[in-house]
Structures are given as C-alpha cells and as structure tokens.
C-alpha cells in the first residue's frame with residue numbers, strides 16, 4: 393500500500409515486473425551444472441558463485457571447493473557457467489594435445505584497444521601473430537643481453553638495503569621487491585630509469601601499477617558485468633582497468649615511444665623491449681650477430697616458452713600497429729609487476745623464515761665467487777629449487793582460463809561442454825594437493841632438487857600456465873628472481889623478527905595472491 397501510494401499503481405506494476413524479469417534473467421542458468429550431475433557451490437543472484445571471494449582469499453576458495461566437490465566442479469561467473477578442473481591429465485589434454493580447441497582465454501571484447509589488443513586477450517590468429525612476434529624477444533639470447541640491466545637494478549636495491557642493515561631498520565618485503573620489479577620493468581622494457589627506492593616519495597609508476605589489481609573492485613565487477621550484460625559493458629565503455637591508471641600509462645608509454653622513435657631516427661640503438669617491438673613494426677632485423685641461445689630454462693619443471701608448432705597458421709601477418717605496441721607495453725606492467733614482485737617477496741620471506749635453507753643457498757651461491765653471469769645463475773640447482781618451490785606454494789595466479797572454440801567432450805567424465813564455455817584450470821589446487829606434494833603447506837625446495845625430481849607428478853605444476861599459451865614472460869621472471877636472489881643472499885642475511893607473520897596472512901577479495909605485510913630484518917654478511 394505504502395509503495396503503491398509512493399510510486400502510483402502502474403509504476404509499481406512496471407517495477408515489480410521488471411524485477412521479476414531481471415531475477416529470471418540472472419538465474420536462468422543456475423541449473424546448468426546440477427542438471428548435468430556436476431556438483432559445485434550454490435550460486436546467488438547477481439554474483440553466481442563469485443560471492444565466495446568476499447569471505448576468503450581466492451586460494452582458500454579454490455582449495456575448499458576442491459575438498460567439497462572434487463577435481464571437476466561447476467561455478468558461475470555472474471550468470472555464466474564456468475567449469476573448474478584440477479585434474480592433471482585433463483589439464484594436459486586440454487592445454488597441450490587439444491590446444492587448437494582452447495586457444496583463447498575468453499571473448500571479452502570491450503572496445504578499449506589497451507584491453508582488446510593486449511596479448512592476454514587477443515584471439516585466434518591475431519593472438520598467434522602477436523605471440524610469434526613477441527616470443528623471440530624473450531629468447532635466452534635476448535635475456536642474456538638484458539641481464540646486465542637487471543644486475544644494475546639489483547645493485548641499486550643492494551645500496552638501499554645496505555643503509556637499512558646499518559640502521560637496523562626492518563624492511564617490508566613486498567614494498568622493496570615491488571620497487572625492484574618496477575625498476576627492472578622500466579629499465580628492461582623501456583630503457584627508462586625510475587627512482588623506485590625512495591622512502592619519501594613513492595613512484596607514480598608503482599602507485600598506478602598497484603591500482604591495477606590490489607583491492608580493485610573493478611576487476612571483479614568487470615568479470616561480472618561482462619559475463620552478465622556484455623552489450624551494456626561495451627556500450628558504457630566500462631573496462632577492467634581504472635581510467636586514471638589507463639590514462640597514466642597511456643600518456644607515459646606514448647611519450648616514451650615518441651621519444652624512442654625520434655632517437656632511433658637519429659641513430660640511437662637500444663636493446664630493450666620497446667626497441668624490439670619498434671623493430672618488429674619497422675620489420676628490421678633485431679638478432680644481434682653475437683647473440684647465442686643458452687640452455688637456461690629447466691623445461692622439465694617449467695615447460696617451454698616457444699610454442700613454435702602451435703603457432704603455425706595460415707595467414708601470417710607480421711604487421712604490428714602503434715596500438716599493439718602500446719597494449720603490449722602496458723601488459724608488461726600489468727602481467728609482469730605484481731606477479732614477479734609476489735614471487736620475489738615470498739622467496740626472501742621464506743628464506744628468512746627458514747635459516748637452514750638460506751644457509752644452503754648461500755653456500756651454493758658462494759661457490760661462484762661473486763660471478764653471477766647469466767650462464768652461472770642457470771647452474772645453481774638449489775637456487776632454482778627455491779624459486780620453483782616458492783611458485784608452487786605461493787602461486788601468484790590461482791587459476792588459468794581457456795574458452796572452448798567447439799563443443800568438447802571432457803575425457804571420460806561423460807560431460808560435454810558447448811562452444812564458448814569458459815574453463816578454469818585450478819593451479820592452486822594442483823599445487824596444494826597432498827597426493828602430488830606431500831605436506832603441501834610446507835616450503836620445501838628439496839622437492840625440486842634434481843635427485844628428487846622423479847617424484848614429481850607430471851602436469852601438477854603450472855605457476856606460468858601450461859601449453860602454447862603459457863606465460864610469455866616466464867624466462868624473464870625467472871632470470872630476474874634468480875639474479876636478485878644470488879646477489880642479495882651473497883651479501884645479506886634475511887631474518888625473521890617478532891613482526892614476521894608465519895605463515896603469511898593472505899588477503900581476501902584479491903585477484904592475485906596478495907599477502908599482508910611481510911616484515912623481515914636484514915644483516916650484512918662479513
């Protein structure tokens with residue numbers, strides 16, 4: 393009665409009818425999984441099963457769902473059914489053998505070129521084209537050429553840490569490793585120096601890069617709206633990224649590209665990513681005569697990065713536009729910053745918490761007598777094991793997604809998924825399943841030592857994803873982490889203090905694994 397007198401009867405009828413229609417629209421798929429006998433968390437209107445991330449970190453959500461529903465279960469992103477898979481054989485089958493049917497991650501086209509032209513979101517031949525241009529820029533030869541730049545960045549961090557060791561101040565790992573990572577990206581991708589180790593003023597690059605993921609409601613809202621009202625999203629121009637962040641990076645990157653192009657015309661020669669992309673645009677040869685391939689990547693653990701076979705396709709088009717350069721440069725900040733900073737901070741945190749492992753690593757590193765060349769950092773098995781174990785226990789990305797390009801029968805489960813279905817491969821659950829990794833919550837680098845590697849269960853380890861669409865920056869991230877660890881462990885001892893939280897506390901609502909502050913102390917070795 394009160395509502396009727398407030399709105400008028402006709403308006404009230406329209407309102408109620410609209411709400412009923414909206415309700416049916418939002419819940420129309422909610423029987424999708426149960427009608428096919430697939431278990432999973434119960435969806436709620438407006439969110440599907442995404443509401444779970446309001447209450448727990450995403451990692452716990454995946455682990456608990458797996459415990460309740462098993463290796464294959466159904467979820468809902470808004471209204472869209474999404475299949476979760478934590479089975480190694482199926483993961484291999486769909487990401488490697490049947491990759492041609494799962495080339496794309498999604499079809500979330502927004503109309504914003506920074507999003508749509510990024511390698512992460514490109515589809516089919518456009519992705520293959522871009523990947524075949526970008527992959528060679530991450531070759532071992534290119535990594536070796538870039539290694540001195542990373543050593544310079546590590547030395548800048550060393551100088552900063554030396555001061556902290558003298559004053560005895562505690563350090564927050566996420567902050568200092570984030571600073572290092574941003575210094576590395578700016579130097580390697582753009583040949584630009586940023587003053588990142590400055591306690592007085594935080595760099596705008598860091599402040600903006602952090603806004604991409606940390607505590608960002610837009611990320612989740614984007615997925616919800618995109619799956620529920622895709623046309624509305626395109627019409628309103630709502631994107632994954634905060635417009636102020638996009639504006640900052642668009643302006644910064646465009647001005648760096650302009651400057652670089654004019655330097656190139658006047659004979660300047662740089663060897664960072666931006667130059668490699670500009671060369672690709674100009675179709676100029678960028679393989680230096682002295683560039684040799686080095687056996688640096690342990691493919692047995694991490695997989696391959698050069699999916700040459702999968703990239704064979706009909707229309708090879710090597711054009712790379714200004715928008716492509718901008719989108720690819722932006723994705724370096726987006727994909728390379730938080731992930732690598734998380735790896736580095738949790739690696740040093742783990743060493744601080746486990747002094748025996750830290751000592752073992754120090755002894756390995758010391759044998760190289762300060763010569764941490766690119767070749768030498770590939771010859772340190774314990775260092776590699778520490779990095780691999782950190783990425784297992786604290787995988788920065790909890791699941792990787794693919795979209796079926798045709799109707800597909802899922803192994804011998806009896807389930808057939810339609811074209812367009814989104815599938816998430818549950819990295820978190822594979823990495824923490826006690827059947828594959830006994831005592832899974834313990835940081836134990838021994839698991840990845842050469843003498844124990846035969847006990848690893850194939851296709852249960854995928855911090856960088858799996859198959860031809862895995863992380864193109866994997867080699868770069870590993871090189872950065874190993875270089876920083878060799879240099880810093882050789883010079884400093886990282887120590888647990890009363891403020892070090894063990895185990896680290898994870899934040900909820902985050903898209904990537906995000907911890908509360910990781911405090912440690914630092915002492916200089918003599």
Ligand code: HEM
Nearest residue numbers: 511512727728731732735792856857858861862863865869
């Ligand atoms: C520890 C650091 C990193 C982790 C854990 C990580 C993890 C991942 C994962 C899980 C994927 C999805 C793979 C898949 O779908 O199978 C991915 C994709 C990607 N990553 Fe990384 N990443 C890291 C560092 C980097 C860096 C440093 C860069 C760039 C310099 C980078 C650039 C990319 C790009 C461009 C893609 C999309 C590849 C494609 O679609 O072809 N990542 N990464």
